[in-house]
Amino acid sequence: MSAAELPDDIAITTLATLLDLTPRRCRQLVESGIAVPAARGRVRLPETIRALLADARENREAGALTDARAQLVRAKARAAEIELAKREGELIYLTDHDGIVDFIVGRFVTALSALPARIGGKDAFLRRRIEVECDRIRSEIAVAADRAADECRQQMEAQGDE
Secondary structure: OOHHHOOOEEEHHHHHHHHOOOHHHHHHHHHHOOOOEEEOOEEEHHHHHHHHHHHHHHHHHHHHHHHHHHHHHHHHHHHHHHHHHHHOOOOOOHHHHHHHHHHHHHHHHHHHHHHHHHHHOOOHHHHHHHHHHHHHHHHHHHHHHHHHHHHHHHHHHHHHHO
């Protein structure tokens, strides 16, 4: 169908039927300047169609811009929350945390390594039994530390995706 086959103007009720809107909503479009009036109760069809398409494009672009602005506001709020948590001592750098954990675990492993000699004394059999148990505990700690590090990495990656 060419533009020549379309009428220049149509009744608001016909426009409402074409657009699946109520006649009242179509009159609101005329009042807002989107639908182009032709005569009482009628609109200019080609101009109205162009105006409706332009309005839809503008609203779509404005919606994307609004989403981007909202995302920026959320990011700024998150940065402010993090900065506040740092100042209030509720948050420490990951490198500081790792240093503290390494220090504590190092002290524990050192004490655990000295345990067989402290308890077993000159009894080689008892010292060996204690060493085996201490080795088992060190292995469990190493496995748990690896799991915790993996979970921490996964959480950080998940937060980075958000």
